[in-house]
Amino acid sequence: MKNFRSLFGTILIITALFLGCNSNDAGNSGGNGNEFSSTQNVGDSANDFLSNSTYSSLIIEVDYVDGFQPTQGALNNLRSFLQSRLNKTSVSISLDDEIPSPGNSPYSAQEAFDIEKEFRDTYTEGNTIAAYFLILDGQFEQENVLGFAYFNTSMALLGGTIANNSGGFGQPSRETVETTVLQHEFGHILGLVGNGTPTVQDHQDEANGAHCDVDSCLMYFAVRTSDFTSNLMGGNVPELDAQCIQDLQANGGK
Ligand SMILES: [Zn+2]
Numbered sequence: 001m002k003n004f005r006s007l008f009g010t011i012l013i014i015t016a017l018f019l020g021c022n023s024n025d026a027g028n029s030g031g032n033g034n035e036f037s038s039t040q041n042v043g044d045s046a047n048d049f050l051s052n053s054t055y056s057s058l059i060i061e062v063d064y065v066d067g068f069q070p071t072q073g074a075l076n077n078l079r080s081f082l083q084s085r086l087n088k089t090s091v092s093i094s095l096d097d098e099i100p101s102p103g104n105s106p107y108s109a110q111e112a113f114d115i116e117k118e119f120r121d122t123y124t125e126g127n128t129i130a131a132y133f134l135i136l137d138g139q140f141e142q143e144n145v146l147g148f149a150y151f152n153t154s155m156a157l158l159g160g161t162i163a164n165n166s167g168g169f170g171q172p173s174r175e176t177v178e179t180t181v182l183q184h185e186f187g188h189i190l191g192l193v194g195n196g197t198p199t200v201q202d203h204q205d206e207a208n209g210a211h212c213d214v215d216s217c218l219m220y221f222a223v224r225t226s227d228f229t230s231n232l233m234g235g236n237v238p239e240l241d242a243q244c245i246q247d248l249q250a251n252g253g254k
């Protein structure tokens with residue numbers, strides 16, 4: 001009897017933990033009633049973003065720290081970029097919460113996720129897959145980094161570092177730098193390079209992780225840092241090279 005009671009107690013605790021997990025909004029039902037988790041690794045949902053087999057629409061929620069609202073031009077450019085590569089009938093971007101400064105710069109990926117949990121409203125549901133951008137003030141732990149992707153649908157931009165490297169004399173415009181970083185980080189969500197979307201030809205710069213070895217490509221490793229911003233003068237946002245496009249097309253994109 002005593003053993004039975006403790007087993008029953010254990011079952012109750014396990015059930016409570018399960019309910020606790022479900023209530024944090026990290027997992028939601030999407031596509032054909034399947035459970036969709038928004039805490040998978042970067043690149044794990046590449047095919048869901050690229051193809052239209054499960055999700056026909058994409059919505060992107062953008063939350064930003066007060067003073068770091070991204071330019072409308074950069075958001076428009078991101079939308080055009082995704083429309084040209086993803087098999088989705090609609091791509092929409094929702095500029096959502098303006099949030100007070102967390103005051104925690106330099107930020108870690110864990111801190112970005114903690115803020116996301118508090119402010120993110122849009123998750124994958126039905127036929128619509130959702131992605132999330134958080135625009136932080138301040139900088140990342142590695143101070144020249146302009147943005148990072150941290151889960152299968154989650155990305156952050158370092159608004160402070162971007163502001164310090166754009167809009168001034170001899171610097172590219174804020175819109176150009178934001179466009180470049182938004183598109184580069186989304187490239188990681190799309191599984192580039194060799195991280196969720198297989199490479200058709202060998203062009204992964206393995207020494208620098210999931211990046212492309214073509215130095216003019218959007219997915220070149222230095223694109224994510226302030227070391228690269230002088231290359232963006234005149235509004236030259238780097239484009240995906242032919243090999244990156246071929247990879248996306250082979251994994252359901254266009
Ligand atoms: Zn990168």
Ligand SMILES: [Zn+2]
Nearest residue numbers: 212217241244
């Ligand atoms: Zn490339």
